Every structure is written in structure tokens, then in C-alpha cells.
Amino acid sequence: MADPHITVTDLTMAYGDFVIQHDLNFTICRGDVFIIMGGSGCGKSTLLKHLIGLQSPAKGEVFYAAQNFWEADADERVLIMRSIGVLYQSGALFSSLTLSENIALPLTEFTRLSRGEIQDIVSYKLALVGLAGFEEYYPSEISGGMQKRAGLARAMALDPEILFFDEPSAGLDPVSARLLDDLIINLRDTLGTTIVVVTHELASIFAIGNNSVFLDSETKTMLATGSPKKLLAESTDPKIIQFLTRGKGRAV
Amino acid sequence: MKPIEANNPQPGVGAVGLIPTDNSAQSILQFSGAWVHGAAIAKPVEALIAEFDSAQKPRRILLQTRNLTGWDSRLPTYLIKIIDWCRREGVEVDASGLPEGVQGLLKLARAVPERTDARRSAHGVSLLADVGKSVLAGVQDAKGLVYFIGEAMLAGWALLRGKARFRPVDMLLCIQDAGPSALPIVTLISLLVGLILAFVGAVQLSMFGAQIYIADLVGLGTVREMGALMTAVIMSGRTGAAYAAQLGTMNVNSEIDALKTMGISPMEFLVLPRLSALILMMPLLALYANLMGMLGGALVTVSAFDVSWLQYYNETRRAVQLHDFTVGLGKSVLFAVLIAIAGCMRGMQCGRSASAVGDAATSAMVNSIVYIVVADSVVTLICSRFGI
Ligand SMILES: Nc1ncnc2c1ncn2[C@@H]1O[C@H](COP(=O)(O)OP(=O)(O)OP(=O)(O)O)[C@@H](O)[C@H]1O
Ligand SMILES: [Mg+2]
Numbered sequence: 001m002a003d004p005h006i007t008v009t010d011l012t013m014a015y016g017d018f019v020i021q022h023d024l025n026f027t028i029c030r031g032d033v034f035i036i037m038g039g040s041g042c043g044k045s046t047l048l049k050h051l052i053g054l055q056s057p058a059k060g061e062v063f064y065a066a067q068n069f070w071e072a073d074a075d076e077r078v079l080i081m082r083s084i085g086v087l088y089q090s091g092a093l094f095s096s097l098t099l100s101e102n103i104a105l106p107l108t109e110f111t112r113l114s115r116g117e118i119q120d121i122v123s124y125k126l127a128l129v130g131l132a133g134f135e136e137y138y139p140s141e142i143s144g145g146m147q148k149r150a151g152l153a154r155a156m157a158l159d160p161e162i163l164f165f166d167e168p169s170a171g172l173d174p175v176s177a178r179l180l181d182d183l184i185i186n187l188r189d190t191l192g193t194t195i196v197v198v199t200h201e202l203a204s205i206f207a208i209g210n211n212s213v214f215l216d217s218e219t220k221t222m223l224a225t226g227s228p229k230k231l232l233a234e235s236t237d238p239k240i241i242q243f244l245t246r247g248k249g250r251a252v
Numbered sequence: 253m254k255p256i257e258a259n260n261p262q263p264g265v266g267a268v269g270l271i272p273t274d275n276s277a278q279s280i281l282q283f284s285g286a287w288v289h290g291a292a293i294a295k296p297v298e299a300l301i302a303e304f305d306s307a308q309k310p311r312r313i314l315l316q317t318r319n320l321t322g323w324d325s326r327l328p329t330y331l332i333k334i335i336d337w338c339r340r341e342g343v344e345v346d347a348s349g350l351p352e353g354v355q356g357l358l359k360l361a362r363a364v365p366e367r368t369d370a371r372r373s374a375h376g377v378s379l380l381a382d383v384g385k386s387v388l389a390g391v392q393d394a395k396g397l398v399y400f401i402g403e404a405m406l407a408g409w410a411l412l413r414g415k416a417r418f419r420p421v422d423m424l425l426c427i428q429d430a431g432p433s434a435l436p437i438v439t440l441i442s443l444l445v446g447l448i449l450a451f452v453g454a455v456q457l458s459m460f461g462a463q464i465y466i467a468d469l470v471g472l473g474t475v476r477e478m479g480a481l482m483t484a485v486i487m488s489g490r491t492g493a494a495y496a497a498q499l500g501t502m503n504v505n506s507e508i509d510a511l512k513t514m515g516i517s518p519m520e521f522l523v524l525p526r527l528s529a530l531i532l533m534m535p536l537l538a539l540y541a542n543l544m545g546m547l548g549g550a551l552v553t554v555s556a557f558d559v560s561w562l563q564y565y566n567e568t569r570r571a572v573q574l575h576d577f578t579v580g581l582g583k584s585v586l587f588a589v590l591i592a593i594a595g596c597m598r599g600m601q602c603g604r605s606a607s608a609v610g611d612a613a614t615s616a617m618v619n620s621i622v623y624i625v626v627a628d629s630v631v632t633l634i635c636s637r638f639g640i
Binding site: 049052053054078079081082084086088089090092093094095105106109110154 | 417419501502505506507509510512513514515516
């Protein structure tokens, strides 16, 4: 079970001289639904960028399985990147391509599937996120929440080993958010996908997360790591309790 | 300090004043009247604080209101300044005399303590620091250029090995955009440039009755210089700036990040099709511009002087050799590379805001024109040195 998939050691993140977080240490195991949580502006998206290779650490290492990501050479790094899928906070769909072209892009670049097969996969992925029939729409022609879901469909296109989500449920109605949670659990259970989620949504944190890290913006480091439920039950840190109870304090 | 007429404020005026108390350690600051946007405030907060500073400091200040007819954000902003001053000076503040709503807002505004390192210093920067900064920025810029050229060459190498990843459709679209779509404006501009050259030459040459040599002047002028140069200027405004804006917007929208994490190199996927489209199309456009320029010259000469189309044609053929065309077309390829590099580089380095996209487009255009003119002078110098 505890088969480390991503290991972060002594990670320090900074923009220039402005340190965002320092000394992060945690492990994401294969098949985890790992939650990155913390107050707004504490550096969650920045941590995600370090994990997916968009920003290099000021100090410290990120290991994928046993491979040091930032010391791997360019080809190996591309191979690692190809095994991950990312849903960006803004969706980040290619605005000059239709939804179906967006999702088909990684498939045409990295697989030898025929055009028909690719179309079938595209339709299936869009259906999974509730966007069946929107193949020929451009990203600018659909709503923000729909863009997010289309971004998710693109992230899942290659059935990646690890999926990263930056605030997947922001901008979704409660029912769609719930469906998204179901989808995440389903991906984990059926494909064994490791999932890393940045979210504030308490309901989903408890519903799907089995591991987590809590970042704090005042001390600029992590306060705890572990299962969110366990953190709520056992943590003694008032900041964590406040966060996990919407500022109400632990229920008696 | 004299007691203020705080009890009967005029309408539309917010008054504030110190109420004298028997207890010298405590002051009461009383607010009354209308504290709303558009109302006149009797005393700016800086003046009040200056008064506090000059007088003897009380140990405690009680904030209260009386006959307050209305308030909005104006009142809390004023109060926050005073409270912050009190904190700094170690004076105790009692806000219990304020309306409940104001107390609540004040509490909220101070609920999350300001991050001391988050505020950017806004006060003036010394000239020396400014100079240093712009030098560093220049060095950074040069580094970026070298880095970008290196990456572009690697991508070009991948293309030659057939390993580059891009969508052929994108390439066709870029070709369409950089080639046929530019024809109308290239036609207009180069025809007019031909006309101008012919007129300028005619004034001088007709004094000697040597109008026929207008053909030489226009022919050599357009083929060696103006054809390539004018197309380059047009394309840097039309296409180079567009490249910068397109890539910049993709950057703002995280699309370039998305490509990277997909394992697709943005250099191959985005820059390569644009670069190659421009390199393929520019010489063709320049060639077309040459013909248009000579046509413009012929129009003037034939209509204004006693020169026939055939004479003009023969004179042009005699004057303009194949190697002149080679020089012109060689230049246009060089310009194409410069325009595409300036445009794509500015786009890829673009910051993440709307104004950054605008800046990227502007600097792409400015840079490419500077590069073009400098490169043109160098090439012309070399050519004349070696008599090409
Ligand atoms: N490009 C940048 N340059 C400088 N500082 C940045 C940059 N991007 C983010 N920051 C800073 O990094 C900090 C963390 O930003 P980040 O986007 O990671 O926050 P976050 O935890 O994802 O917040 P949210 O939950 O609101 O999305 C912020 O304080 C921000 O000011
Ligand atoms: Mg974020």
C-alpha cells in the first residue's frame, strides 16, 4: 500500500527573494487522494507548480518514485511529465482549438490510435465530465465551470498515472462538485490513479482525501501532514482545527 | 485645543472634535454629522494626527459618536488611521462608543494582520538604483535572447530530423496568414514606394534628359533594398506583433504551462510553425514587392516622360542582374528570422496581465524594426565592401 509515488524533501519555494514556503517534507503514495490545503495565498498553486515541473525549487528535491525530478535530464523529465495530467485553476484550454481538438491533442501526439478511435475516446471523456455533445464548441463559447470540466477531460485524456487538480470544484455548482468527487474516487479505484488536489472545499476534503498537507502562510511552512479526518480528530494546532471546522472550533 | 462645534453640524458635513474631560489622561474623540462619500470632512485625518502629535499624549482615547446622521466607508477608513496611530504610540483605544456596525467593520479590517513582507515599498527610488535596475534588465534581456535563439535552433534541428511535434494545420494557418493575407497591403505599399522612387529620380535625371535611367534607379533600389525592407516593416507590424500578442495571451491563460506539462515543447508546437511560415513566405512576398515596385516606377516614367513600356522593360533588364535579386531575397530571409524571433520571444516571455500582452506586442514591433534596420545596414556594408 505505502508505495511512495511522489516524495518531497526539504523543499523551499520562492519568487526571487520572496520565500513562499520553506522546509516542506511529505510523501504521496500510489493510489492516494492527496489534498493540499491552507489559507488563500499561502502557496498551494505554487507548490503544485513545483510538483509538475513548471517552477524549479529554490532548495530541496522532488522525487517521482525513485527519480529526482530536477536532476533528471530533459528526456526523462518529459517522460515523467507525460505520465501526469494537470487541471489548472483557470482551465487553460487552448483557446484556438475546439473542445474535441483540445482533448485529442495529447492523444494524436503521443499515441498511434486511428482518428476514429481518438474521436471515440474524446466523446467518452467529455461524457465523463458531463459535456457530451459539446465537441465542436470553442472554449470561449462555454461557461467557466464547463471550461474547468473540459480541462479535466483533457487532463484525463491519456489516463495518466497522476492527476493534479488546482481547485477543481471552484466555479461548479454543488451537484457537479459532488459528481466530480465521485469521478475522482472512481478514477482512483478503477485505474489506481494517484490524485493530488488543491481545494478549500471541506466537504470534498473529508469525502475523498486520505492524505494531505497543511500549509500556513504566517510561519511559511507546513503544519501537518496526514489524513484530513485524523488531523481533525487528533491535531492540537488551533489553525488546523479552525480551517477544518470553518473557524468554529472542534465540535464537542 | 478648543472645543469644536460638534453638537450642531451643518448638513453634508462630517465633524470631529476632542471633547475636554476632567481626566487629563483620557480624551474623548467625538464624531458627528454625515460621514459619507461626498460630504465635507471638517478636518483631514493627517491634521488631526499632527495635532495629537504636537499636544501632550493622552493615555487613553475614547471614540464616540453623537448626532451621526449617516456613515459609509469614509468613517472606518478615518478611524483606522487613528487607531493605527494609537497602536504605534502606545495609546489605548476604546471603540465602545461607536455604532455596532462600525465596530464590527473595524474588527474585520484588523482580523487578518497585514503581512509585513507583502507590501511593496512605494516610496521614491534613487536615480542610481533606477540605472542599476535598467542595466540588470538589459543583461537579463540579452540572456533571454541568447537562450531563446538556442532553443529555437534546437527546435529547428528537431524539425529537420522529423521529430518536432506540431500540428501541420497550425503551420498551414500561419502560412496563410503570413503569405496570401498580406498581399493587399504589400501591393499597395510597394507600388507607392516604386512611385516615390521614380518621382525622386525623375526630378534629377530629367535635368539631363536621362529619364530612361529612372528604370535603373527604381529597379536596383527596390530589388536590392526597398522590396525586402518594406515587406519586413509591414510584416513586423502585421505578423510579428500578432505573434507576440497570441503567445502572450496563451501565457496569461496558462496554455503554455499546459503544453509543457503535456510533455510538448512550446518551442516546437508554437514557435516553429510561426518561424517557418515567415521564413517560407517572406522571400515570396519580397519578390512580389519587387515586381510591384518596378511596376510603380514604370507607371510614372511611362506616363510622364517620353519612355515606352518596352524601353523601360529593356533598361530594367539591363540594369538589374540576378545577383541583385539574390541579395534582396537573402535579406528578406534574414529579416523573416529576426521578425519571428522578436515576436515569438516577446510573446513567450510575456507577463501574466493584459497590459503585459500589450507591452509584448509593442516591444516585439520595436525590437524587430531595430533588428531589421541594423541587419540591413550591416548587410549593405558587407555587400559594398565585397562589391556584390
Ligand atoms: N509570479 C509571481 N511572482 C511573485 N509572487 C507570486 C507570483 N505568483 C504568486 N506569487 C505569490 O505567491 C504567494 C502564493 O501564491 P499562490 O498562487 O501559490 O497561492 P494559493 O495558495 O494558490 O492561493 P489561492 O488559494 O488563492 O489560489 C502569494 O502570496 C503571491 O503573492
Ligand atoms: Mg491557487
